Amino acid sequence: MNVIITTLLFAAPEWVRTAITRERQPNVFWSEYVVWPLIQILIVLFIVLTVVAYLVWVERKVSAFMQARLGPMRVGPWGLLQPLADGLKLLLKEDLIPSKADQSVFTIAPIISVVAAFVVLAVIPWGSTWATIANINIGLLFVLAVSSISVLGLVLAGWSSNSKYSLLGALRSSAQMVSYEIGMGLSIIGALMFARTLSLNGIIEAQQADRIWYVLFQPVGFVVYIVSALGETNRAPFDLPEAESELVAGYHTEYSGFRWALFFMAEYTSVIVTTAIAVTLFLGGWTLFGLESRITPVAFSIVVAVLLALLALLIFWRGVMGEPPSIMRTVGMAAAALFILAAIALAVTHPFTEQGARVLFSVGVFAGKILVLIYAYMWFRWTWPRYRYDQLMALGWKWMIPAGLTNIVLTGIWFVLALPKPQGVFGLMREQAGRLLPTGKGIAYFIATAFVLTIPITWTLLATINRRTRDFNLAEQRQLQMRLRRERLEKQLQKGARESEQAQV
Amino acid sequence: MAAATTPAKRRTLGQIIRRLLLIDLFKGLALTFRYNARALYEPRDGGNPLQAIYTEQYPKELARVSERFRGAPRLNLDPENGASLCIACDLCAVVCPVDCIEVGSIRREVRDGDKVNKKKVLTTFIFDTSRCMFCNLCVEACPTDCLELTQSFELAVYHRSGFRWDREMLEKGINYVRYTK
Ligand code: SF4
Ligand code: SF4
Numbered sequence: 227m228n229v230i231i232t233t234l235l236f237a238a239p240e241w242v243r244t245a246i247t248r249e250r251q252p253n254v255f256w257s258e259y260v261v262w263p264l265i266q267i268l269i270v271l272f273i274v275l276t277v278v279a280y281l282v283w284v285e286r287k288v289s290a291f292m293q294a295r296l297g298p299m300r301v302g303p304w305g306l307l308q309p310l311a312d313g314l315k316l317l318l319k320e321d322l323i324p325s326k327a328d329q330s331v332f333t334i335a336p337i338i339s340v341v342a343a344f345v346v347l348a349v350i351p352w353g354s355t356w357a358t359i360a361n362i363n364i365g366l367l368f369v370l371a372v373s374s375i376s377v378l379g380l381v382l383a384g385w386s387s388n389s390k391y392s393l394l395g396a397l398r399s400s401a402q403m404v405s406y407e408i409g410m411g412l413s414i415i416g417a418l419m420f421a422r423t424l425s426l427n428g429i430i431e432a433q434q435a436d437r438i439w440y441v442l443f444q445p446v447g448f449v450v451y452i453v454s455a456l457g458e459t460n461r462a463p464f465d466l467p468e469a470e471s472e473l474v475a476g477y478h479t480e481y482s483g484f485r486w487a488l489f490f491m492a493e494y495t496s497v498i499v500t501t502a503i504a505v506t507l508f509l510g511g512w513t514l515f516g517l518e519s520r521i522t523p524v525a526f527s528i529v530v531a532v533l534l535a536l537l538a539l540l541i542f543w544r545g546v547m548g549e550p551p552s553i554m555r556t557v558g559m560a561a562a563a564l565f566i567l568a569a570i571a572l573a574v575t576h577p578f579t580e581q582g583a584r585v586l587f588s589v590g591v592f593a594g595k596i597l598v599l600i601y602a603y604m605w606f607r608w609t610w611p612r613y614r615y616d617q618l619m620a621l622g623w624k625w626m627i628p629a630g631l632t633n634i635v636l637t638g639i640w641f642v643l644a645l646p647k648p649q650g651v652f653g654l655m656r657e658q659a660g661r662l663l664p665t666g667k668g669i670a671y672f673i674a675t676a677f678v679l680t681i682p683i684t685w686t687l688l689a690t691i692n693r694r695t696r697d698f699n700l701a702e703q704r705q706l707q708m709r710l711r712r713e714r715l716e717k718q719l720q721k722g723a724r725e726s727e728q729a730q731v
Numbered sequence: 732m733a734a735a736t737t738p739a740k741r742r743t744l745g746q747i748i749r750r751l752l753l754i755d756l757f758k759g760l761a762l763t764f765r766y767n768a769r770a771l772y773e774p775r776d777g778g779n780p781l782q783a784i785y786t787e788q789y790p791k792e793l794a795r796v797s798e799r800f801r802g803a804p805r806l807n808l809d810p811e812n813g814a815s816l817c818i819a820c821d822l823c824a825v826v827c828p829v830d831c832i833e834v835g836s837i838r839r840e841v842r843d844g845d846k847v848n849k850k851k852v853l854t855t856f857i858f859d860t861s862r863c864m865f866c867n868l869c870v871e872a873c874p875t876d877c878l879e880l881t882q883s884f885e886l887a888v889y890h891r892s893g894f895r896w897d898r899e900m901l902e903k904g905i906n907y908v909r910y911t912k
Contacts, residue, residue: 290784291767296786
């Protein structure tokens with residue numbers, strides 16, 4: 227017995243061991259770099275995959291509600307078991323490989339996409355202290371580098387299918403993803419100037435120290451990032467690879483069954499990743515106005531208990547009340563009662579440690595922010611119509627990239643102007659623990675410059691660059707060509723007439 | 732062609748502001764969000780066009796039809812004594828443009844108090860719902876309000892012969908299998 231406990235303790239992560247034995251051990255390699263990360267990886271993968279499955283359900287529900295429909299209702303109450311049924315269906319479907327396809331590449335392509343999407347999850351700062359798998363100091367660079375690899379998956383999928391639809395689709399989507407990657411890379415630099423670190427946790431801590439979310443310093447950067455992220459993850463209004471109302475399909479035309487599902491898993495995972503990065507960079511990550519470091523176990527238990535009670539009420543109000551007696555109704559009642567009991571138990575016993583409560587709270591805050599952004603993604607998807615391909619490229623190259631560059635230049639100027647006195651002009655920052663922090667006035671100054679100066683200047687610049695873009699309207703463009711041609715011909719005619727007159731004279 | 736959309740032509744100040752602030756995009760977002768929010772709190776009332784969710788979950792909830800909908804036929808019975816109201820006058824069969832009604836009758840002596848009347852009595856009534864176009868002519872021709880087209884619309888059957896409704900079906904209605912899931 228003792229041996230087992232010692233072995234377990236040997237492999238246990240640092241904080242567990244210190245909590246149990248109250249002493250530090252010198253050799254932490256296995257526990258810190260192998261066992262504990264593995265546990266974290268399993269937890270994160272499990273949660274993310276479940277969330278991905280349910281995102282599909284949420285997306286279907288949201289789209290249905292926005293279109294006066296009900297969405298999935300048949301599998302389980304409110305269609306809650308639909309992801310399960312979908313997964314089962316995709317698993318059982320025939321797994322076709324076209325006979326002329328390059329078989330090995332065809333098999334590898336979706337795996338590349340999915341792995342590229344999953345690897346990034348390792349550096350996402352899900353919460354404070356131990357809630358990140360790998361807190362590396364080049365986190366953001368790692369994210370950008372690894373998520374770009376998913377383009378390779380698309381290109382290989384399109385090419386190896388040996389079908390013109392797939393190939394053209396792959397060309398389109400890789401061009402799209404590559405161009406939006408540039409806008410994305412440019413849009414984050416403004417925020418990096420303030421954070422002065424590439425570590426994702428470092429960026430969040432910088433916002434904590436600055437007492438501000440960088441979205442207020444960087445509204446242009448945020449908008450450019452969100453638009454580029456939509457383009458990068460192939461979400462509507464840039465979902466040309468899928469475009470179910472127009473195309474057969476894009477690069478995944480020849481894919482079926484589980485391989486096809488892998489592509490969609492990759493897509494939804496990268497939705498989670500891009501929103502997580504947006505939350506980290508611009509929305510303060512897992513911070514919530516300083517609450518995350520002040521919350522006590524009791525307060526946290528009460529918050530969770532209230533949430534559980536609300537859930538129980540929701541189940542009772544929408545699912546149980548007024549339903550005819552059935553098994554589902556009994557199950558719903560039992561679930562509601564269970565949630566209420568759990569809520570009461572939590573509120574009474576508040577079983578969290580100080581640190582545990584804080585970390586769980588920060589994880590909850592982070593998840594909440596991500597979910598809000600994902601809802602916005604879905605909202606955009608089911609509201610706005612899809613871009614045409616040339617419009618998409620024009621938006622990427624003629625709007626997003628110039629906007630990102632302008633933002634960098636302007637932010638740089640405001641930043642240099644605000645440096646402490648000897649170098650800067652206004653002296654609205656002070657140095658503290660090796661970091662430059664904006665003073666109270668400095669925060670107001672940065673927000674004001676961002677909203678009052680950066681946005682109008684960027685708009686004017688973009689309008690100037692794009693003044694000859696004819697509203698993306700093909701009919702207008704054709705009319706314009708015809709008008710120009712007519713004017714040219716008329717001029718020629720007049721010239722000819724004049725010449726003949728002169729000749730006669 | 733829509734005027735004032737080419738940059739070459741002048742835009743009004745209002746149009747410029749709309750474009751700068753992306754007003755149209757936000758209007759669209761507001762609309763979809765309104766629908767989404769209403770869908771969450773409104774009580775369900777499938778098929779009501781004023782509701783945020785229009786869907787009727789058909790086999791579970793019966794679909795709504797208009798008041799003037801003409802569906803499955805029915806032969807009404809006298810509510811007092813349960814006898815058929817039909818007097819076998821054959822008017823419905825005569826008026827039907829597609830000949831889908833067949834009224835079978837016999838002449839019989841019927842005792843009415845002291846007197847004994849010779850009277851036509853209904854024996855069979857065949858109504859072919861596969862040929863009927865629900866034009867309501869037969870209902871209007873019927874002198875005793877016996878024949879009626881009801882609001883029931885579930886007329887599908889597994890075999891063609893099922894479309895020929897006999898007197899019993901017409902009086903009692905079809906025995907549907909009700910799916911509640
Ligand atoms: S509704 Fe019209 S078609 Fe049908 S039985 Fe009556 S008269 Fe004939
Ligand atoms: S018209 Fe009316 S009463 Fe006359 S036969 Fe037809 S159903 Fe009977």
